[in-house]
Amino acid sequence: MSELKKGPFWITNTLTRKKEEFIPQAPPHVGLYVCGPTVYSDVHLGNVRTFTTFDLLYRWLLHLGYKVRYVRNITDVGHLVGDIDEGEDKIAKRARLEQLEPMEIVQKYTNGFHDVMRLFNVLSPSIEPTATGHLIEQIDMVKRIIDHGYGYEANGSVYFDVPKFAEKHAYGELSGRKIDELMTNTRDTEGMDEKRSPLDFAIWKKADPIHLMKWPSPWGEGFPGWHLECSAMSTKYLGLTFDIHGGGMDLKFPHHECEIAQSIAADGQAPVRYWMHGNMLTVNGRKMAKSEGNGFTPEELVTGNHKLLDRGYSPMTVRFFMLQCHYASTLDFSNAALQAAEKGLERLMAAVNTVQKLKPSGSDDGGTVELEQRCYAAMNDDLNSPVMIAELFEGVRLINSVNDGKIAIGEGAIARLKHLFHAMVFEVLGLQQETAAAGDDTALDGLVKVFIQMRADAKAKKDFAASDRLRDQLLALGIVLKDTKEGTTWERA
RNA sequence: GGUCGCGUGGCCGAGUGGCUAGGCACAGCUCUGCAAAAGCUGCUACUGCGGUUCGAAUCCGCACGCGACCUCCA
Numbered sequence: 001m002s003e004l005k006k007g008p009f010w011i012t013n014t015l016t017r018k019k020e021e022f023i024p025q026a027p028p029h030v031g032l033y034v035c036g037p038t039v040y041s042d043v044h045l046g047n048v049r050t051f052t053t054f055d056l057l058y059r060w061l062l063h064l065g066y067k068v069r070y071v072r073n074i075t076d077v078g079h080l081v082g083d084i085d086e087g088e089d090k091i092a093k094r095a096r097l098e099q100l101e102p103m104e105i106v107q108k109y110t111n112g113f114h115d116v117m118r119l120f121n122v123l124s125p126s127i128e129p130t131a132t133g134h135l136i137e138q139i140d141m142v143k144r145i146i147d148h149g150y151g152y153e154a155n156g157s158v159y160f161d162v163p164k165f166a167e168k169h170a171y172g173e174l175s176g177r178k179i180d181e182l183m184t185n186t187r188d189t190e191g192m193d194e195k196r197s198p199l200d201f202a203i204w205k206k207a208d209p210i211h212l213m214k215w216p217s218p219w220g221e222g223f224p225g226w227h228l229e230c231s232a233m234s235t236k237y238l239g240l241t242f243d244i245h246g247g248g249m250d251l252k253f254p255h256h257e258c259e260i261a262q263s264i265a266a267d268g269q270a271p272v273r274y275w276m277h278g279n280m281l282t283v284n285g286r287k288m289a290k291s292e293g294n295g296f297t298p299e300e301l302v303t304g305n306h307k308l309l310d311r312g313y314s315p316m317t318v319r320f321f322m323l324q325c326h327y328a329s330t331l332d333f334s335n336a337a338l339q340a341a342e343k344g345l346e347r348l349m350a351a352v353n354t355v356q357k358l359k360p361s362g363s364d365d366g367g368t369v370e371l372e373q374r375c376y377a378a379m380n381d382d383l384n385s386p387v388m389i390a391e392l393f394e395g396v397r398l399i400n401s402v403n404d405g406k407i408a409i410g411e412g413a414i415a416r417l418k419h420l421f422h423a424m425v426f427e428v429l430g431l432q433q434e435t436a437a438a439g440d441d442t443a444l445d446g447l448v449k450v451f452i453q454m455r456a457d458a459k460a461k462k463d464f465a466a467s468d469r470l471r472d473q474l475l476a477l478g479i480v481l482k483d484t485k486e487g488t489t490w491e492r493a
Numbered sequence: 494g495g496u497c498g499c500g501u502g503g504c505c506g507a508g509u510g511g512c513u514a515g516g517c518a519c520a521g522c523u524c525u526g527c528a529a530a531a532g533c534u535g536c537u538a539c540u541g542c543g544g545u546u547c548g549a550a551u552c553c554g555c556a557c558g559c560g561a562c563c564u565c566c567a
Contacts, residue, residue, distance in 0.1 A: 048567085347531095
């Protein structure tokens with residue numbers, strides 16, 4: 001496929017709220033930064049959606065031939081429970097509750113996060129930096145902000161002076177907020193005496209003597225503010241201005257707004273060329289969130305052991321379910337939708353196998369060139385995976401019809417289909433063949449095959465009473481037999 | 494209250510000023526000893542009311558309903 005057919009790639013820049021052609025500042029290199037998790041508890045499905053969204057972006061950029069440096073951080077300090085910059089550190093709180101060293105909490109939930117990412121076949125980023133591993137860079141950035149007059153120290157903490165910044169720069173551009181509206185809407189909160197304005201945010205916080213997570217700084221012992229790490233680390237690995245910054249919609253304000261302000265205050269230039277935000281996963285129309293208590297862990301999802309789940313769903317079913325919705329739309333979770341996705345995925349995967357067996361006949365193209373073009377067009381149109389999947393299902397119909405001998409296509413068309421399905425299903429969508437239920441227990445598999453043979457013998461003798469009895473008894477045990485052209489297979493009900 | 498967004502067929506979900514995605518479910522057919530599975534085919538929707546237009550579900554206005562952000566959250 002030529003480069004011309006692959007591009008151009010358009011993405012919605014949430015800073016300008018427009019679809020823009022993506023042109024990296026230094027092709028073929030692309031700098032991509034995505035806000036990772038705060039590792040103080042298990043990730044839930046909503047988190048998975050965001051990381052799947054940017055996995056799709058990463059995969060598509062790679063597929064287009066870009067050399068991508070993908071940085072996704074781990075927040076392991078500085079994220080406070082209550083914000084207003086007065087609450088307890090999330091990780092420290094969890095450490096207290098679980099009676100563990102904070103770094104044990106960090107390790108535990110970082111491991112868990114990685115397990116989940118693997119489960120959903122989310123590719124690892126190129127660099128996965130931690131906030132605690134970049135204290136020097138963060139302290140340095142605080143210094144630059146102070147030097148430029150946008151930060152002030154108060155009682156061992158350092159705050160970002162938002163009103164002062166807003167005098168000369170656009171604050172609130174990304175989230176569509178106006179500084180005076182923010183002022184009127186901000187409620188008075190106790191314990192904010194140190195801040196000159198309620199809009200100011202901490203870039204360095206003083207730590208109590210008993211605080212476990214603290215580091216020396218020019219302002220005394222403390223820890224960095226939450227927003228700062230992303231700015232410091234993206235600058236370090238991707239430069240003062242880089243191509244794409246992604247994250248969940250809920251991070252737009254204040255997190256990403258603060259990142260922009262910090263970078264401009266410290267280094268004088270806007271950090272990001274294209275901002276992208278993934279939308280939320282909802283449950284009964286409400287955002288899935290840790291604070292709502294309506295999230296499931298991957299274990300609950302796979303086992304179905306949760307009050308909102310009728311039964312378990314495989315990770316690839318969930319991934320496919322998510323990719324059938326555009327990343328910028330909210331996606332509502334429901335059992336019916338998951339079950340529909342499960343069936344659809346089975347049909348798609350069956351076709352991926354069928355395409356390998358197709359026999360050429362004649363030289364007809366079967367519309368495969370256009371099909372391929374439509375797939376690329378869909379993905380290039382702001383990562384429209386639902387449309388691309390719809391196109392693939394058109395291909396599924398073609399593949400099955402060719403397989404049934406109803407449509408004849410040539411060798412070139414078959415090769416094109418093979419290549420297209422492999423590229424789109426595995427590389428771009430990142431779906432995997434899930435091992436059939438029959439596969440993981442060889443003793444059981446052998447046993448069922450004995451019964452299948454017995455039934456086949458009975459059928460050969462036209463003893464249908466016996467063959468049906470075998471089938472029914474296996475069904476009662478949860479084993480479903482399927483008679484196909486190639487013989488009988490089985491799976492769990 | 495402020496800002497932003499959404500409302501599509503039984504369900505989930507794309508999309509576009511006219512050529513009416515896709516998946517699931519459902520129906521018919523094929524295959525099959527039967528059933529299941531599988532495959533093929535069919536199934537014309539866009540919250541309401543006005544307006545712009547030759548033509549709107551698609552643009553504009555109003556109404557109603559819903560959500561996100563404005564506090565930590567992907």
